[in-house]
Amino acid sequence: MSRIEPQPGIMEIELYVGGKATVDGVSDVVKLSSNENPYGCSDTAKEAVAKAGHNLHRYPNTDHASLRAAISEVHNLDADRIICGVGSDEILQFIAQCFAGPGDEVIYTEHGFSMYPILAHAVGATPVKVAERERVVDVDAILAACTDKTKIVFIANPANPTGTMVGSNEMARLASSLPDGAILVHDGAYTEYVEGFDGGAGLVDAQSNVIMTRTFSKIYGLGGLRIGWGYASKDIVDVLNRVRQPFNLSVVQMAVAEAAVRDQAFVKKCREDNARMRAWLAEALAELGVPSDTSCANFILARFSSREEAEACDDYLKTQGLIVRRTTGYDLANCLRITVGDEAGCRRVAHAIGKFKDGAR
Numbered sequence: 094m095s096r097i098e099p100q101p102g103i104m105e106i107e108l109y110v111g112g113k114a115t116v117d118g119v120s121d122v123v124k125l126s127s128n129e130n131p132y133g134c135s136d137t138a139k140e141a142v143a144k145a146g147h148n149l150h151r152y153p154n155t156d157h158a159s160l161r162a163a164i165s166e167v168h169n170l171d172a173d174r175i176i177c178g179v180g181s182d183e184i185l186q187f188i189a190q191c192f193a194g195p196g197d198e199v200i201y202t203e204h205g206f207s208m209y210p211i212l213a214h215a216v217g218a219t220p221v222k223v224a225e226r227e228r229v230v231d232v233d234a235i236l237a238a239c240t241d242k243t244k245i246v247f248i249a250n251p252a253n254p255t256g257t258m259v260g261s262n263e264m265a266r267l268a269s270s271l272p273d274g275a276i277l278v279h280d281g282a283y284t285e286y287v288e289g290f291d292g293g294a295g296l297v298d299a300q301s302n303v304i305m306t307r308t309f310s311k312i313y314g315l316g317g318l319r320i321g322w323g324y325a326s327k328d329i330v331d332v333l334n335r336v337r338q339p340f341n342l343s344v345v346q347m348a349v350a351e352a353a354v355r356d357q358a359f360v361k362k363c364r365e366d367n368a369r370m371r372a373w374l375a376e377a378l379a380e381l382g383v384p385s386d387t388s389c390a391n392f393i394l395a396r397f398s399s400r401e402e403a404e405a406c407d408d409y410l411k412t413q414g415l416i417v418r419r420t421t422g423y424d425l426a427n428c429l430r431i432t433v434g435d436e437a438g439c440r441r442v443a444h445a446i447g448k449f450k451d452g453a454r
């Protein structure tokens with residue numbers, strides 16, 4: 094018998110399952126399974142990729158100063174309190190690594206993002222799942238679940254895969270009512286889809302136990318490049334930076350992210366197109382007898398009458414070259430999460446669901 098044993102928690106991890114990108118035997122596929130931007134990324138970001146190509150022999154800078162300065166200017170935040178990572182997933186990982194360990198509890202919610210329990214197990218902490226109220230995060234239920242072992246509470250706002258939001262007052266009440274020493278992580282992957290929303294930055298400024306995370310993977314259309322960032326108190330950022338590898342972001346990642354964040358006209362256009370097509374899609378599906386909660390993000394959670402119907406619809410959509418996301422792993426077996434595509438993508442998925450409802454299999 095081998096005596097080589099992984100650390101506590103590692104073998105509890107259920108591997109993350111990404112959205113599918115292909116269907117066997119179907120060539121004209123629309124991928125609506127990973128909440129990607131159907132319009133791609135900003136042209137200036139693409140130009141930055143080419144330019145950065147001239148510097149590939151140079152090590153990147155370790156302090157991300159220029160990227161943090163750009164983020165700080167655009168969002169009016171203190172650059173010294175920003176940390177950049179390989180996707181916001183890496184920031185979430187730093188948080189778990191620095192602030193939770195064996196014997197500690199990490200709270201996430203019933204339909205919360207599946208990375209949260211993975212991150213808790215990875216550091217040997219105990220993930221604690223708290224019920225939601227009709228697919229909305231329930232602050233009172235979270236507070237009731239807190240113990241003196243609670244170290245981190247992860248909430249995505251807007252949430253994935255439900256698309257629902259908790260109001261700023263409720264988030265503030267949660268932050269100020271957490272036990273001493275517990276951190277609230279305000280995961281803002283979909284912040285930019287909400288007009289005028291600061292993603293929790295104001296809450297970070299008001300409460301020293303809050304960390305905001307953001308990403309370039311969603312509205313910026315740069316999921317393939319892997320860049321995210323976090324904003325927190327100086328003390329917390331100082332802690333997180335100690336576990337960050339000095340060269341975690343490449344020359345290309347930083348150059349492209351900086352160009353992307355400076356192109357807020359692109360972000361605005363994507364937010365508006367998304368809002369229009371999201372409303373259209375939600376209404377089209379509702380008319381077909383497939384309701385959804387009002388979504389604040391770039392996807393809708395389509396609710397079917399049963400798990401069987403949701404799965405049959407998913408199977409049919411695949412035959413039509415439409416890839417959406419099953420949400421069985423999120424305790425939402427009767428639902429399918431559908432990313433809001435461009436107009437053609439939305440029309441195609443609504444049309445196919447209509448045919449499915451008419452009996453096509």
Ligand SMILES: *Cc1c(COP(=O)(O)O)cnc(C)c1O
Pocket residue numbers: 128179180181182183206249252253280282307308309310311316319320321
């Ligand atoms: C997509 C997503 C992320 C972003 O992950 P990246 O590592 O930045 O690509 C984080 N949280 C939630 C809830 C998401 O849906």
